[in-house]
Amino acid sequence: MEERDFVDKNRQPIGEVTTKESNILEGKYVQIVVICIQNEKNEFLIQKRAQKKNGKWALTGGHVISGEESVHAILREVQEELGLQLEESKIELVFSKRAYDCFVDIYYTKKEVELVNLKLEKEEVETVKWISLKEIKTLKEKNAFLECHYDCLQECMYFIEKIKEEEKKNV
Secondary structure, three states: OOOOEEOOOOOEEEEEEEEEOOOOOOEEEEEEEEEEEEEEOOOOEEEEEEEOOOOOOEEEEEEEOOOOHHHHHHHHHHHHHHOOOOOOOOOEEEEEEEEOOOEEEEEEEEEEOHHHOOOOOOOEEEEEEEEEEHOOOOOOOHHOHHHHHHHHHHHHHHHHHHHHHHHHHHE
């Protein structure tokens, strides 16, 4: 059973651990990571979660386990769920926020991935696909895309727009 470290409202470790199955008490927080993987067609890699995990479409992500750094957690989650190895130097932390009983770190990378080469963790992921923002919005409107992951994608889009603006200034 994976253990997770509790942190306080300032994201400082408090020396206590919990498991996924345990309730999180008020004033204590856990850490979660999510990644937006975008291809050259400006599509995003999304995954349909296994039915036992609500069956909705989502980004790739998960919990930071005890003693682990956020960046290593996202690399581990992508490897576990998709069988995809990312290089730490090729991903960027685009946003961190506190939401409800957790801190969420949102990462971004641009990468071409052949879906047939992925090795999905069937207990977590049913299938994957590349999809446009418009299609993701439609899934969200149909309540088929995980709401909190849609919010993460919105934060990531703000980051991408800032990059585009900077590129225009440097031309």
